[in-house]
Amino acid sequence: MTAEEDLPVVVIGAGPVGLAAAVELVERGVPVLVFERGAQAGAAVAQWHHVRLFSRWADLVAPAARRLLAPLGWRHPDADTYPTGAEWAGSYLRPLADALGDRVRFGTEVVGVARRGRDRVVDAGRDTEPLTVHVRGTRAEERVTARAVIDASGTWGSPNPLGADGPPAIGETDTADRIAYRVPDLTDAEVAARYAGRHVVVAGAGHSALTALVAFTGLAERHPSTRLTWLLRRQAVGAVFGGGEADQLPARGALGLRAKAALAAGHIRVVTGFRTEEVRRDAHGLLTLVSADGARVDGVDEVVVLTGFRPDLAWLSEVRLALDPALQAPTALAPLIDPNVHSCGTVHPHGVRELAQPEPGVFLAGMKSYGRAPTFLAMTGYEQVRSIAADLAGDRASAEQVAPALPETGVCGGAGLFDQPAESTSGGGCGAPAPQDLTLSAPPGR
Structure with missing residues (x-):
């Protein structure tokens, strides 16, 4: 039997949050493997390469990634500029994946996660057996034993349909x-x-x-x-x-x-x-x-x-998840991000405590953790995986200290996603910053 501490943490997805998770783990000396279905880092980002972000470079580079890349001669782009998806992927995500080396495996799709020898119904031995990650890729199909799994695969591959009640509208597939x-x-x-x-x-x-x-x-x-x-x-x-x-x-x-x-x-x-x-x-x-x-x-x-996205949970069907019935986000996180009641566009600091699942060692992070909720920011994901990595490394004090300053939208009132109007205000918790002159090229909603 392999000692648990010798098993890798498997990170699913080589996007911004998945790579940040890997760097945090490497920095703490925790073995890690990143599985990415695409052929390169930031494969999903590359699909909206033409869109300019509304976050500055200063908020798009994970602190741990900066620490890894700086000694390698990487130069941080101008902190106050706004990159396109292509620039984010080419100038940051791909160099970061290169720095992680063979810890990142491309062309590798995760098709299942389970507890070794136990389907989701079995209780006996569940707390002692490791996780198994079933992957399909250039090395054919294989099963990788893992100490923990951080699912940072995002939701880009599962856009919501035009049909207003959830499934595609009648005739939507045919057209x-x-x-x-x-x-x-x-x-x-x-x-x-x-x-x-x-x-x-x-x-x-x-x-x-x-x-x-x-x-x-x-x-x-x-x-x-x-x-x-x-x-x-x-x-x-x-x-x-x-x-x-x-x-x-x-x-x-x-x-x-x-x-x-x-x-x-x-x-x-x-x-x-x-x-x-x-x-x-x-x-x-x-x-x-x-x-x-x-x-x-x-x-x-x-x-x-452009009606949002939803998480693909099919290949997590054999692990025990506690997800909010509406948002499909972790139950402890959902009240903090629910657009039906959430006011001012703020997000309370959260980390491993809110992201942990009933299945030990399984975490949803990044956009995947938001389920169907919108307005996810990269800096939110970076703090999520910093907290998770600290917990996996046994640094509980650091894992619990989550207090990022996340920007507010300036919209208060809990507008939700449907009919109730919200009010914009510059008072209370939504104070206005000094106006800035900007030249933008269609910033995206993420």
């Missing part, structure tokens, strides 16, 4: 050739040609939807025959545009202001209270969206669905 679930790269001439001069519907109310609206407004200005319709499930626009100058991430606030200006300029038709139930295609190939109450949006060429 998938006309539906996109990511912010299109309109700087690509071929992609822009797909949408130029067409009737484009954007569905969603988060930062990604605002990003798309800003980008499509630019396309409509270059191609005036382009028509834009914005579908909102809520009954009013309300605080969708965020806190503006009261947002403690200035670029995030500026995004909302740009989207609001585009709406005021008349580029966008807004349809509120629209909960899509069916997508129909006519004889000419045009789509009609039908809501639950019979309302219709006709003559649609393309739909861009």
Whole structure:
């Protein structure tokens, strides 16, 4: 039998939070393996390479990663600039993976996590047997014994559908050739040609939807025959545009202001209270969206669905998880991030205590830990995995000391995801920072 301390901690996902977890563990002398399904670090980030973040470089480099990279000659990008996804991946994530060496295995997909010799029903021996991680990759299928598992695989691969009740709308799957679930790269001439001069519907109310609206407004200005319709499930626009100058991430606030200006300029038709139930295609190939109450949006060429993401929990089915029934986030974390009740866009400091699962040694971290909740920030994930790594290294005092200062959105009132409007305020816990002049290129909602 291998001593537990000699077994690796398996980290799933070589994105920003997964790599930060690996570095924290290496710094503490804990063996670690990172499994990444993609061919390179930041594979998901690379898919939104054209989108500019609303977090500065200063908030996008994990402290432990900086300590690892600095002696290797890596130079920190300008701390006050805002990188694109491509820049974040190329200038930081890939060098970080290179520094971790053969601890990171690419082209390796995790297809299951279990307790060795025990399915989820069996109690006997559960606290003494190690975890097993079932992987499929270039080395065929294998089973890796692990001391602990940190799932930092994110939610990028599981976008929410257009259908308002959770599953895809009737006809949504059959019309998938006309539906996109990511912010299109309109700087690509071929992609822009797909949408130029067409009737484009954007569905969603988060930062990604605002990003798309800003980008499509630019396309409509270059191609005036382009028509834009914005579908909102809520009954009013309300605080969708965020806190503006009261947002403690200035670029995030500026995004909302740009989207609001585009709406005021008349580029966008807004349809509120629209909960899509069916997508129909006519004889000419045009789509009609039908809501639950019979309302219709006709003559649609393309739909861009930006309604958030959900976690893929299928390959965790044999370990015991305690997840909030609504958000699918860890039950201790969910009340701190629930958008239905959460006020001011703040997040209470949290770490291993809130992220631990009933299955010993299993942790959800990063965007995966937020389940279906939006507005995750990289710095949140970095503090999460710092706390988890400290706990796994036996440093309980450090694990419990979690107190990052996370930026507020400037929107108070617990707006939630549906109909209740929130109010923007510059008082109380949502004080406004000094305004800043920014030149932005469609910042993303993450």
